[in-house]
Amino acid sequence: MKKILFAIVAAVMLVSCGGGNNQKIKVAVFQGDGGAVTCIRETVAALSLDEDMEVRIVHSSDIASGVLDSLDAIVIPGGGGSRQYLNLGQTNMALIKDFVHRGGGAVGICAGAYLFSNTPDYTCMALTGARAIDREHDNRGHGMAKMTLNKEGRKIFHELAKEDTSYVFYYEGPVFVDSDVPFTSFGTMESDVHEEGGAPADMTNGKPFLTGNDYGKGKVFTVVGHPEATPGKMWMVPRMVRWTLGKPLKTYPREVLTPPVAPEEILMSVDDLRYESQCFQTFLYGTAQEKVAALGWLEDHYSWDCKTWLQGLLYDASPQVRARAAKYIGEIQYLPYEADLNAALLRENDARARAAMQQALDALAALRPWL
Numbered sequence: 001m002k003k004i005l006f007a008i009v010a011a012v013m014l015v016s017c018g019g020g021n022n023q024k025i026k027v028a029v030f031q032g033d034g035g036a037v038t039c040i041r042e043t044v045a046a047l048s049l050d051e052d053m054e055v056r057i058v059h060s061s062d063i064a065s066g067v068l069d070s071l072d073a074i075v076i077p078g079g080g081g082s083r084q085y086l087n088l089g090q091t092n093m094a095l096i097k098d099f100v101h102r103g104g105g106a107v108g109i110c111a112g113a114y115l116f117s118n119t120p121d122y123t124c125m126a127l128t129g130a131r132a133i134d135r136e137h138d139n140r141g142h143g144m145a146k147m148t149l150n151k152e153g154r155k156i157f158h159e160l161a162k163e164d165t166s167y168v169f170y171y172e173g174p175v176f177v178d179s180d181v182p183f184t185s186f187g188t189m190e191s192d193v194h195e196e197g198g199a200p201a202d203m204t205n206g207k208p209f210l211t212g213n214d215y216g217k218g219k220v221f222t223v224v225g226h227p228e229a230t231p232g233k234m235w236m237v238p239r240m241v242r243w244t245l246g247k248p249l250k251t252y253p254r255e256v257l258t259p260p261v262a263p264e265e266i267l268m269s270v271d272d273l274r275y276e277s278q279c280f281q282t283f284l285y286g287t288a289q290e291k292v293a294a295l296g297w298l299e300d301h302y303s304w305d306c307k308t309w310l311q312g313l314l315y316d317a318s319p320q321v322r323a324r325a326a327k328y329i330g331e332i333q334y335l336p337y338e339a340d341l342n343a344a345l346l347r348e349n350d351a352r353a354r355a356a357m358q359q360a361l362d363a364l365a366a367l368r369p370w371l
Helices: 002-017 037-047 060-064 081-101 111-116 151-156 236-245 270-285 288-300 307-313 319-331 335-347 351-365
Strands: 025-030 053-058 073-076 105-109 131-133 142-149 166-171 175-177 184-189 208-215 218-223
Touching: 025 037, 025 081, 025 236, 037 053, 037 236, 037 335, 060 081, 073 081, 073 111, 073 236, 081 105, 081 111, 081 208, 081 218, 105 111, 105 236, 111 218, 142 208, 151 184, 175 208, 218 236, 270 288, 270 307, 288 319, 307 319, 307 335, 319 335, 319 351, 335 351
Parallel strands: 025 053, 025 073, 073 105, 105 218
Antiparallel strands: 131 175, 142 166, 142 184, 184 208, 208 218
8 A cells, every 4th residue: 555655646746746836735635543544545635636736745743743834725535534633743733723723724534524524522623614423433334415506606616507416525524504604515416325223314414514614824625525536526626726726626537427337226235235345355356257247246336345456357367357357447437447457457467457457547647648
């Protein structure tokens, strides 16, 4: 996993050194033990879609050592909000709040949104006015969720203005309501997620999905879902950063805005999760045909966890499996595995697998055409 993160950050640093005379927007992604590795690497990859952004990973020690003075914005990715609270510590959280108050930008994704919230009796930073409720059912479920933008949201994400409904991945994110501190909702969660953990119905739907507010001279943006993990929506993360800094809302290439496969609402049921686990066992012990079938089912159901298995399947003994894994990576626009696709292609002798790998690489390259 560390090698994957290094490869992504290296690619981003190359971006920061090339093309254009504009001053780079310096953005940090916080990495602590409370942040999910998948969320961190996907957030870095999403930010790399913006040619004008220089992205780096920072740790608690960096923040304590003054790194915020060299940054424009910081992103807290998904994982565990309370664990990231402990990773940062009160001193570093005070430094972040001061950074934003002086004009910096802050984006919180899922657990990051939890951390930024204004929730009584919860380990949060009160950077926003959003208050999380029903935390006892936090493990309510996940899947591709429905979301609608309001008038203000369509101004920020104008590429989605003509869509009645948009689809963004959701994974046990916070359920927000108003508090005494004002904030602006830019979009509404329309999916009713209560597939797991005995969660009640009619809890998530109708609640804010995207929020923003001023904090001193700076701005804070939060999202309860995972656009960084959603094909065709990853660009929303750098757009959020731009909003917090009052930067022009740069338009991204058509390939970035258009998912290879049209999304739909799919919320993973308990039975789906059980079958998903069986698919992972298939990758370990199944035949080539069974592995290919499992990959098809997992992609159709927008499996969250399958991403952690795809990497090794590029090096499977079967060329059919290697080809299908490459196709999967290309269709979900998974930039973190670009280095593995290149390495696998160099070793590949099967013509069909080579073609699939090259097609996937071409799809990923189209997301960052300046490289």
